[in-house]
Amino acid sequence: MSLLQKIALRFFALVILLVAMNFIYIAFFLESDLQKHSEIINDLRVIPENTEILYIGESSNNTAAAMDMDKRTISGFLTDYFPEMNVASITKPASHSGIYKTLLKNIEHAKSIKTVVVTLNLRSFNAEWVNSGLETPLQKSMVLLQDYPPLFNRFMLSFKGYPIKTERERSIIIHEAWENEKLTTPHDFPFESSLAWRNHFEQVGLKNASGEYDTIRSLLARDYASTYAFQIDLDNHPRIADFNEIIELAKRKNWNLVFNLLAENTEKAEGLCSKDLVFFMRENRDKLVKYFSKKGVKVVDNLEILDNAQFIDQEWPTEHYFEQGRKTIAANVAKAIRNFHTEAFSPVEYYAEPKYHFHNDCEGDDVWMLMSSRTREEAYSGEYSSRTDQDNIYSLNFTYPYDKIPDDKKTEVTVSMMLKGPVHDDAASFIVDISGGEKERFWSGVSLKPLSRGTEGWQRVSHTFFLGEAANGGELISIYLLNNTGNPIYADDIDIQFK
Amino acid sequence: MLFNTVDFVWFLPVVILGYYLIKPKYRWALLLAASYYFYMCWKLEYIVLILFSTAVDYFCGIQMGKRASKWQKRPFLLLSILTNLGLLMAFKYFNFFTTSAEDILGAFDITVALPEIDVLLPVGISFYTFQTLGYSIDVYQGKLQPERHLGYFALYVSFFPQLVAGPIERFSRLTPQLKKAHAFSYENLQKGLRLVLFGLFAKMVVADNFAPIVDEVYSDPEAYGSGGVASAMLFYSFQIYCDFFGYSLIAIGSARIMGIRLMDNFKTPYLATGIADFWQRWHISLSTWFRDYLYFPLGGNRVKLLRWVLNISVVFIVSGFWHGAHVTFLVWGFIFAVTYLLENAMTSLFKARTQVPFFSIKHLLLSLKTFLIVTFAWVFFRSETMLDAGTVFRTLLSGDRGTMELTGASFAWIIFGLFLCIDILLFNKRFDQWIENKSWLFRWATYSLLVFAILLYAGVEDQPFIYFQF
Numbered sequence: 017m018s019l020l021q022k023i024a025l026r027f028f029a030l031v032i033l034l035v036a037m038n039f040i041y042i043a044f045f046l047e048s049d050l051q052k053h054s055e056i057i058n059d060l061r062v063i064p065e066n067t068e069i070l071y072i073g074e075s076s077n078n079t080a081a082a083m084d085m086d087k088r089t090i091s092g093f094l095t096d097y098f099p100e101m102n103v104a105s106i107t108k109p110a111s112h113s114g115i116y117k118t119l120l121k122n123i124e125h126a127k128s129i130k131t132v133v134v135t136l137n138l139r140s141f142n143a144e145w146v147n148s149g150l151e152t153p154l155q156k157s158m159v160l161l162q163d164y165p166p167l168f169n170r171f172m173l174s175f176k177g178y179p180i181k182t183e184r185e186r187s188i189i190i191h192e193a194w195e196n197e198k199l200t201t202p203h204d205f206p207f208e209s210s211l212a213w214r215n216h217f218e219q220v221g222l223k224n225a226s227g228e229y230d231t232i233r234s235l236l237a238r239d240y241a242s243t244y245a246f247q248i249d250l251d252n253h254p255r256i257a258d259f260n261e262i263i264e265l266a267k268r269k270n271w272n273l274v275f276n277l278l279a280e281n282t283e284k285a286e287g288l289c290s291k292d293l294v295f296f297m298r299e300n301r302d303k304l305v306k307y308f309s310k311k312g313v314k315v316v317d318n319l320e321i322l323d324n325a326q327f328i329d330q331e332w333p334t335e336h337y338f339e340q341g342r343k344t345i346a347a348n349v350a351k352a353i354r355n356f357h358t359e360a361f362s363p364v365e366y367y368a369e370p371k372y373h374f375h376n377d378c379e380g381d382d383v384w385m386l387m388s389s390r391t392r393e394e395a396y397s398g399e400y401s402s403r404t405d406q407d408n409i410y411s412l413n414f415t416y417p418y419d420k421i422p423d424d425k426k427t428e429v430t431v432s433m434m435l436k437g438p439v440h441d442d443a444a445s446f447i448v449d450i451s452g453g454e455k456e457r458f459w460s461g462v463s464l465k466p467l468s469r470g471t472e473g474w475q476r477v478s479h480t481f482f483l484g485e486a487a488n489g490g491e492l493i494s495i496y497l498l499n500n501t502g503n504p505i506y507a508d509d510i511d512i513q514f515k
Numbered sequence: 516m517l518f519n520t521v522d523f524v525w526f527l528p529v530v531i532l533g534y535y536l537i538k539p540k541y542r543w544a545l546l547l548a549a550s551y552y553f554y555m556c557w558k559l560e561y562i563v564l565i566l567f568s569t570a571v572d573y574f575c576g577i578q579m580g581k582r583a584s585k586w587q588k589r590p591f592l593l594l595s596i597l598t599n600l601g602l603l604m605a606f607k608y609f610n611f612f613t614t615s616a617e618d619i620l621g622a623f624d625i626t627v628a629l630p631e632i633d634v635l636l637p638v639g640i641s642f643y644t645f646q647t648l649g650y651s652i653d654v655y656q657g658k659l660q661p662e663r664h665l666g667y668f669a670l671y672v673s674f675f676p677q678l679v680a681g682p683i684e685r686f687s688r689l690t691p692q693l694k695k696a697h698a699f700s701y702e703n704l705q706k707g708l709r710l711v712l713f714g715l716f717a718k719m720v721v722a723d724n725f726a727p728i729v730d731e732v733y734s735d736p737e738a739y740g741s742g743g744v745a746s747a748m749l750f751y752s753f754q755i756y757c758d759f760f761g762y763s764l765i766a767i768g769s770a771r772i773m774g775i776r777l778m779d780n781f782k783t784p785y786l787a788t789g790i791a792d793f794w795q796r797w798h799i800s801l802s803t804w805f806r807d808y809l810y811f812p813l814g815g816n817r818v819k820l821l822r823w824v825l826n827i828s829v830v831f832i833v834s835g836f837w838h839g840a841h842v843t844f845l846v847w848g849f850i851f852a853v854t855y856l857l858e859n860a861m862t863s864l865f866k867a868r869t870q871v872p873f874f875s876i877k878h879l880l881l882s883l884k885t886f887l888i889v890t891f892a893w894v895f896f897r898s899e900t901m902l903d904a905g906t907v908f909r910t911l912l913s914g915d916r917g918t919m920e921l922t923g924a925s926f927a928w929i930i931f932g933l934f935l936c937i938d939i940l941l942f943n944k945r946f947d948q949w950i951e952n953k954s955w956l957f958r959w960a961t962y963s964l965l966v967f968a969i970l971l972y973a974g975v976e977d978q979p980f981i982y983f984q985f
Contacts, residue, residue, distance in 0.1 A: 174973035177521040
């Protein structure tokens with residue numbers, strides 16, 4: 017046998033071996049690997065087969081504040097506009113177009129999808145995000161979902177076929193990008209790079225009223241400068257390439273495509289770093305809108321739609337919005353989708369009247385704090401109730417901005433719940449807690465023992481708390497059941513009425 | 516570029532294919548380009564350091580070759596030593612000295628802020644500087660004729676399989692092989708691939724599965740109690756062994772495919788009967804380097820007892836310092852010096868035989884003793900500070916159960932048991948030699964299992980080779 021034949025024979029044997037291994041891998045190992053390394057697959061699998069509108073985004077979609085009465089996601093609000101359509105969402109924190117691309121490629125079962133809304137986050141184009149430390153785990157979680165034979169994907173995972181960099185290396189790359197990517201403007205602008213701008217805020221900084229270096233504002237301005245002072249290179253930016261792949265995918269799948277350009281805190285950016293920073297934000301926005309619109313994508317421009325008060329995080333730049341902000345974004349996205357589904361669109365008007373009566377049947381339609389306490393173990397109505405026990409002593413928690421309650425309804429509040437369990441125990445109580453503001457915290461608790469009928473079956477327990485002057489000026493009111501009995505108590509049909 | 520990455524899986528076959536396709540007289544250029552590319556994949560700019568070190572040592576070698584007496588050669592030897600140690604000093608030890616100086620001055624209430632160099636440590640700097648240093652010393656001593664072909668000399672400094680973590684090769688051994696017109700040989704391909712395969716298994720399946728457990732425990736030893744710490748110490752001993760052993764095998768195997776034989780770096784070190792024996796089996800290329808270029812010039816053992824004690828201590832402490840600019844590495848070296856000397860004294864005192872029958876009870880007990888000493892020393896090697904090492908030992912001896920459970924420990928124990936058996940099986944043998952005489956069915960079954968294990972059970976966390984940081 018010649019040398020070449022000998023090698024060819026062994027190579028052929030190896031190929032057969034690998035093919036056999038691929039089958040063995042699929043049969044016995046793939047699923048556990050997916051659960052271990054690409055858990056996001058479960059989010060894809062739960063997308064209903066009859067989904068018609070799919071929203072894909074990062075933490076901007078599902079981050080809510082404690083004081084939001086309605087804690088639903090942007091995609092959740094979207095369902096209000098299309099009540100007859102099936103809307104689903106995928107939310108993966110810190111993700112971006114590269115991740116969305118892989119996830120969208122893996123949605124095989126939901127063939128009824130007509131429209132896909134993809135989050136377009138301006139901040140995800142900056143050097144810090146492109147080279148973020150979260151990138152390695154994110155990219156790793158995508159490896160097994162690639163469109164290759166599963167054993168090959170496993171090979172790529174084992175042999176680190178995804179970008180890996182240490183924190184130190186990332187930090188150096190980020191600083192180099194800040195330094196080397198020169199900023200050009202048509203007007204006079206004193207800094208040649210975002211690093212120079214950063215350094216200016218670090219060294220010279222912003223002054224407070226007494227003319228001293230204002231550390232907090234200076235460092236925030238520094239972060240804003242490096243976060244937004246960049247100019248997207250449409251030809252070479254990796255995010256653009258990924259969005260382009262999404263566009264191609266949408267064409268193949270016959271999806272309507274909407275890019276949801278998220279709102280940024282331009283008000284704060286201008287306040288901290290002058291109009292120059294907003295110039296870069298607008299320039300990038302214009303580039304993206306023009307570029308993707310040309311490619312037939314409906315781009316929703318939310319960049320400047322929200323004022324500073326709608327941003328949850330005030331200490332660093334994020335796209336985490338309060339309820340009103342999420343609703344505004346959702347409304348804008350809905351308007352864009354209306355182009356594709358005119359018939360299904362139904363106008364929505366939130367908050368026509370100030371609310372002072374609240375009800376939660378624990379079924380999940382009304383999102384309050386501690387939704388994780390919901391259980392199917394018991395229910396007075398519907399399928400769910402809120403379970404409290406020795407590990408989770410708080411029930412579903414009504415949390416609401418106190419200043420949004422009409423002034424003439426702030427005298428007292430009646431709390432009423434259907435309860436099951438040892439309610440007659442002295443250690444179970446209703447709590448009203450009003451915090452924030454300049455006044456002292458208002459806290460009032462009442463034991464349920466005298467209020468209950470002494471049985472452990474379902475019973476309605478009610479109590480009226482006097483609020484009055486002592487509570488005025490508070491910012492956030494919380495009302496909940498506190499269970500220190502050590503035994504489970506279930507709460508359902510929670511009713512809160514201000515008078 | 517790391518050996519256990521997709522990049523290398525493509526890179527190696529391409530280089531080997533090119534190597535055998537082009538004329539032998541141009542191979543040096545291909546290998547040099549490939550080696551520089553290999554290095555620049557990590558950090559482009561640091562290639563300048565290799566080029567600088569190469570240029571200076573080439574020049575010094577040529578100049579020394581032109582001069583007859585050692586006295587005339589000496590300035591060029593000094594230039595070579597200063598250049599290489601200077602590079603090491605600047606990139607590896609500078610901050611250690613400045614912070615140590617600050618600490619010492621601080622003890623006398625003198626507060627100074629000395630400058631620090633904030634750069635990434637160039638990968639492999641300790642290896643290639645020592646390799647070129649060895650060349651200069653050999654030329655100075657007249658053991659070598661200086662290399663006149665700059666290309667071959669540059670290739671000797673940067674030959675990619677052993678560039679970043681050894682084996683530290685001698686010029687007289689490596690360069691003639693680089694110059695030889697190797698014809699393609701099936702035997703070389705077969706042996707080389709076997710070594711690469713087993714090396715990947717040792718690194719990716721064994722070392723990389725121990726690494727997360729070790730990292731977890733060392734980040735908070737007290738939380739894992741005595742049992743957790745003991746397990747982590749044991750796992751670390753095998754993590755560092757399999758990590759470096761695996762790297763060395765891949766390096767040796769990759770070179771072997773091209774017909775180039777690199778020196779063995781490990782010979783089942785944990786079955787050594789004593790510390791002296793351990794150092795003849797662990798990182799052999801470094802220990803022989805220190806023997807030839809430090810221990811012998813200091814006088815070796817042909818000196819008075821106290822001087823010999825000093826020589827041994829210097830060699831081990833310098834070896835510790837070579838690994839890193841931390842007190843912990845110095846202590847690690849010191850432990851080996853002390854145990855080496857103690858063992859030597861005991862052997863002389865009791866006139867004990869240094870050779871024992873393999874796998875006799877005595878051999879196993881002596882191996883166990885050696886392993887325990889080495890495992891004890893590894894605690895200092897792994898800990899970032901002496902305080903950390905103290906916490907590890909305190910927890911080990913406390914008898915506490917800890918509050919945390921080790922994650923993935925059962926799988927790690929299975930791998931540990933498996934590897935221990937393999938190591939015993941390979942005592943004083945290399946994997947390629949061991950499997951050579953087995954039937955084809957056994958061989959292919961073993962290959963299949965190794966491939967499957969590497970694909971399926973490789974640790975998926977990024978675990979760079981430990982010795983890259985040196």
